[in-house]
Amino acid sequence: MRKEIQTNLKIVDLLNEWNPFQLTNASYETEIADVIQAVHELDEPAKLARRIQDIYEFSFERIIPLENCLKMAEELLTIKSNDSCSL
Secondary structure: OOHHHHHHHHHHHHHHHHOOOOOOOOOOHHHHHHHHHHHHHOOOHHHHHHHHHHHHHHHHOOOOOHHHHHHHHHHHHHHHHHHHHOO
């Protein structure tokens, strides 16, 4: 399996666990796809956090606190970094 696919699957798993709005039977497929794209485009946690916040706000018209998005951005960038560095 290609590294990028493995990375994306790890990102999907993490974002599915996150459930930022604590919705029952949450379905965040569209937002997750947008966040995956952002992870591959951005390397700075603060910029990625802001993009994550914007993605979810656009869909749900609710704001996730930036601190929560920053924590998630750091975790996502760690996955990206670890997967790109591993053999």
